Amino acid sequence: MIELNDSNGAADWAADWNEISEGLRKDLGAQIHTQWIRPIRPGSFEPGSGMLNLHLPSEFSANWVRERFADRLALAWKIVRPEVRSVTIAAAPREADPARPRTAVPQQAAAPAPRPALADSGNRIALDPSQVFSGFITGQSNVLAFNAAQRMAAMEKPLFSPLYLKAATGQGKTHLLHAIGNAFAEVNPGARICYCPAEKFMNDFVSAIQRGDSMAFKARLRGFDMLLVDDIQFIIGKNSTQEEFLHTIDAILGGGKRLVVTSDRAPQALDGVDQRLLSRLAMGLVADIQPADIELRRAIITARIETMRMGEVPEEVIEFLARTISRNVRELVGGLNKLMAYAQITGQKVTLPLAEEQLSDLLSANRRRITIDEIQRAVCQFYKVDRSEMSSKRRARAVVRPRQVAMYLAKVLTPRSYPEIGRKFGGRDHSTVIHAVRLIEDLRTRDADMDGDVRALLQQLES
Numbered sequence: 397m398i399e400l401n402d403s404n405g406a407a408d409w410a411a412d413w414n415e416i417s418e419g420l421r422k423d424l425g426a427q428i429h430t431q432w433i434r435p436i437r438p439g440s441f442e443p444g445s446g447m448l449n450l451h452l453p454s455e456f457s458a459n460w461v462r463e464r465f466a467d468r469l470a471l472a473w474k475i476v477r478p479e480v481r482s483v484t485i486a487a488a489p490r491e492a493d494p495a496r497p498r499t500a501v502p503q504q505a506a507a508p509a510p511r512p513a514l515a516d517s518g519n520r521i522a523l524d525p526s527q528v529f530s531g532f533i534t535g536q537s538n539v540l541a542f543n544a545a546q547r548m549a550a551m552e553k554p555l556f557s558p559l560y561l562k563a564a565t566g567q568g569k570t571h572l573l574h575a576i577g578n579a580f581a582e583v584n585p586g587a588r589i590c591y592c593p594a595e596k597f598m599n600d601f602v603s604a605i606q607r608g609d610s611m612a613f614k615a616r617l618r619g620f621d622m623l624l625v626d627d628i629q630f631i632i633g634k635n636s637t638q639e640e641f642l643h644t645i646d647a648i649l650g651g652g653k654r655l656v657v658t659s660d661r662a663p664q665a666l667d668g669v670d671q672r673l674l675s676r677l678a679m680g681l682v683a684d685i686q687p688a689d690i691e692l693r694r695a696i697i698t699a700r701i702e703t704m705r706m707g708e709v710p711e712e713v714i715e716f717l718a719r720t721i722s723r724n725v726r727e728l729v730g731g732l733n734k735l736m737a738y739a740q741i742t743g744q745k746v747t748l749p750l751a752e753e754q755l756s757d758l759l760s761a762n763r764r765r766i767t768i769d770e771i772q773r774a775v776c777q778f779y780k781v782d783r784s785e786m787s788s789k790r791r792a793r794a795v796v797r798p799r800q801v802a803m804y805l806a807k808v809l810t811p812r813s814y815p816e817i818g819r820k821f822g823g824r825d826h827s828t829v830i831h832a833v834r835l836i837e838d839l840r841t842r843d844a845d846m847d848g849d850v851r852a853l854l855q856q857l858e859s
């Protein structure tokens with residue numbers, strides 16, 4: 397490991413950093429640059445692994461920068477110094493305290509950014525101040541959850557508690573959780589608010605028991621006015637922690653305080669969770685965030701380009717990203733960051749061919765081929781009809797509608813033509829498929845149940 401101090405060619409590294417930093421200033425604007433980017437220093441370099449360790453003055457700023465700019469920084473360094481293969485971002489070790497542990501997280505150029513770490517500030521424990529409601533873009537798929545989240549953060553007591561936010565990975569649960577905390581802190585400046593990943597809750601609880609001060613731990617938790625617990629599925633299976641969590645929930649809810657939890661699954665699907673805990677979690681409001689649809693993905697990209705001052709991005713590139721990076725919002729935002737960083741550092745214009753070239757890995761991962769067989773299997777399971785009904789000639793409504801939904805999904809999710817789809821459904825004519833597709837399209841706009849069924853199936857098939 398080479399410490400990049402004065403005797404080790406620090407001047408060269410500093411000069412390279414100046415060049416990168418200047419480029420970022422143009423891209424991000426003076427304010428963000430002065431506050432977050434300019435304080436970064438190249439700290440040390442490991443020639444064997446090609447890992448460059450970047451330092452910031454505090455844990456908080458290191459986490460903030462890592463969450464947002466790790467991709468860009470890694471890419472910029474790789475271009476300026478090809479021997480750099482990855483970058484870590486951490487608080488600089490204090491000179492008077494050389495043994496102080498660092499929390500660097502190795503960051504590959506294209507890897508998803510890790511969560512912001514916990515930072516305490518008075519009454520607000522571990523809230524990320526940048527995750528706010530105004531930065532959360534809403535569409536059909538998340539507006540219910542968004543409204544419920546706003547209600548939870550309002551001055552008046554909500555009619556429900558807990559709020560249980562459910563969504564697949566990367567669809568904005570954590571963002572909403574921090575936004576609730578930040579908004580509540582604004583209307584109740586004295587409120588004590590704690591954000592806590594469920595895993596951390598467990599670890600802290602276990603350490604408190606080991607240290608023999610579990611009473612203090614419990615008292616502290618129960619003293620919060622709002623408790624925000626992320627990824628509750630990770631609490632599964634630990635009986636003692638579940639018991640403690642149950643008591644904490646009871647104390648919080650009993651005291652009229654607010655509790656919000658997130659999970660990637662519904663409360664009933666949390667295997668191995670104590671029945672009493674399940675019923676507490678499900679007794680408030682369970683709000684679902686569905687995967688972002690194309691309109692929402694488009695809106696998120698457009699908003700991000702504007703707020704991050706990314707400059708001009710052609711409409712066709714926005715459309716291309718929104719259409720092709722469909723698995724989750726984290727990948728969408730990460731892909732956009734990567735593309736913009738590359739264009740900015742190499743001085744190229746953002747074009748469609750550049751997007752295709754730079755994001756090829758992400759694009760092919762998103763282009764998982766869904767087969768008509770898979771669709772038929774999922775639809776039959778969903779509507780509880782026999783698989784043979786997909787090809788049968790039966791015209792009873794109970795089998796015709798599922799068949800039409802399956803044809804519709806085959807058209808939306810696969811590149812197959814109408815005649816090809818017809819052949820897979822018992823050799824039906826292509827006009828039957830066209831009719832089915834149009835009918836389901838129309839029903840989706842008029843019938844909320846049908847729209848809900850199709851969304852659930854799309855989510856299942858695309859995940």
Ligand SMILES: Nc1ncnc2c1ncn2[C@@H]1O[C@H](COP(=O)(O)OP(=O)(O)OP(=O)(O)O)[C@@H](O)[C@H]1O
Pocket residue numbers: 531532533534538563564565566567568569570571572660696725726729
């Ligand atoms: N509707 C949205 N508007 C703006 N940004 C969004 C939206 N949804 C998600 N994001 C952004 O996408 C990224 C991933 O979101 P987040 O971390 O909240 O996902 P998550 O559902 O908590 O994922 P996981 O289950 O993996 O923890 C974040 O940068 C977040 O700000």
